[in-house]
Amino acid sequence: MNLNHDDGAVVSVEGVTRTFGDVVALDDVSLDVGPGELVGLLGPNGAGKSTLLSLVSGLRRPDSGTVRLLGKDPTDAAARAGLGMTPQETGLPATLRVGEVVDFVGGHYPDAVPTPELLTQFGIEDLARRQTGSLSGGQRRRLAVALAMAGRPRVVLLDEPTTGLDVAGRTALWDAIRDCHRAGVTVLLTSHYLEEIQALAERVVVIDHGRVLADDSLAAILERVGASRVSYAGPDGARQEHLVPDSDEFVRDLVRSGTEFTGLEIRHASLEEAFTELTKGSADGPGPGTAPTPPARSGIARQGSGHGTEGANR
Numbered sequence: 001m002n003l004n005h006d007d008g009a010v011v012s013v014e015g016v017t018r019t020f021g022d023v024v025a026l027d028d029v030s031l032d033v034g035p036g037e038l039v040g041l042l043g044p045n046g047a048g049k050s051t052l053l054s055l056v057s058g059l060r061r062p063d064s065g066t067v068r069l070l071g072k073d074p075t076d077a078a079a080r081a082g083l084g085m086t087p088q089e090t091g092l093p094a095t096l097r098v099g100e101v102v103d104f105v106g107g108h109y110p111d112a113v114p115t116p117e118l119l120t121q122f123g124i125e126d127l128a129r130r131q132t133g134s135l136s137g138g139q140r141r142r143l144a145v146a147l148a149m150a151g152r153p154r155v156v157l158l159d160e161p162t163t164g165l166d167v168a169g170r171t172a173l174w175d176a177i178r179d180c181h182r183a184g185v186t187v188l189l190t191s192h193y194l195e196e197i198q199a200l201a202e203r204v205v206v207i208d209h210g211r212v213l214a215d216d217s218l219a220a221i222l223e224r225v226g227a228s229r230v231s232y233a234g235p236d237g238a239r240q241e242h243l244v245p246d247s248d249e250f251v252r253d254l255v256r257s258g259t260e261f262t263g264l265e266i267r268h269a270s271l272e273e274a275f276t277e278l279t280k281g282s283a284d285g286p287g288p289g290t291a292p293t294p295p296a297r298s299g300i301a302r303q304g305s306g307h308g309t310e311g312a313n314r
């Protein structure tokens with residue numbers, strides 16, 4: 001499925017390279033995000049995700065290539081009027097109250113969301129009179145994401161929006177992000193939590209070493225790396241796991257082989273498994289858009305109980 005939108009892209013990145021001294025943070029990256037899409041940017045530390053967001057938001061310029069935001073140069077104030085952003089770290093004036101900060105930020109926009117409404121949307125209405133310096137890390141994070149939405153943006157860039165949040169805080173923030181998306185806002189988010197990308201994103205862009213390794217729907221990304229994980233306990237009772245492209249065929253072969261087994265479980269490969277496959281060896285490896293090496297027909301065998309995200313959370 002081609003989810004790129006050549007026309008009317010909200011975010012358009014074409015052939016962009018950006019270096020910092022000797023470090024190539026982005027290496028000929030191209031990416032279009034269409035209106036109303038919710039795109040998850042996934043990549044290990046130092047992959048280039050934040051650099052990409054900084055170019056899209058106009059905070060930095062590319063060395064070569066072009067970046068457009070809402071059809072304009074992102075350094076143009078008119079383009080940024082439609083943008084909301086939560087950087088990885090947000091400095092908030094410690095002595096201002098939460099409500100005052102929201103009032104202040106909203107005051108910069110012609111049609112800001114009323115402060116009580118915004119605070120309620122992000123579940124922090126009880127904090128309105130608290131000084132921001134007294135907030136916990138998770139509370140600050142929720143406020144930071146709320147501030148990105150204050151001006152009713154058409155597009156929001158969220159850099160690791162839920163880092164440091166507990167489970168309840170993360171779930172609440174996911175709901176708020178989904179609400180914004182349902183209201184038509186285009187969302188581009190980075191995360192280290194694969195379950196977060198799996199829960200929220202319709203489209204996943206995997207970046208490593210400044211290059212796009214994959215850009216597709218979540219379902220297609222999962223399909224590219226072996227469809228299912230089959231696990232069972234063998235004759236000695238030890239649990240075995242296999243990542244296989246065709247679980248039916250695998251189970252037929254298992255039965256035919258006469259191997260004794262119990263507790264057979266089959267489930268779709270998680271995004272974590274897909275991500276591990278995609279980024280394996282990318283340092284010396286594939287160029288932009290290069291398909292990953294598919295697992296061997298017999299699958300990837302693992303001993304033990306395995307790890308990672310169980311199933312889709314959508």
Ligand SMILES: Nc1ncnc2c1ncn2[C@@H]1O[C@H](COP(=O)(O)OP(=O)(O)OP(=O)(O)O)[C@@H](O)[C@H]1O
Binds near residue numbers: 023024044051052
């Ligand atoms: N201002 C800078 N000066 C020098 N190097 C930089 C600068 N900003 C980023 N880099 C380097 O560029 C590369 C990409 O960094 P970037 O912050 O974009 O990665 P990231 O994918 O956001 O990583 P993380 O998940 O750790 O936040 C890294 O090697 C980083 O060290």
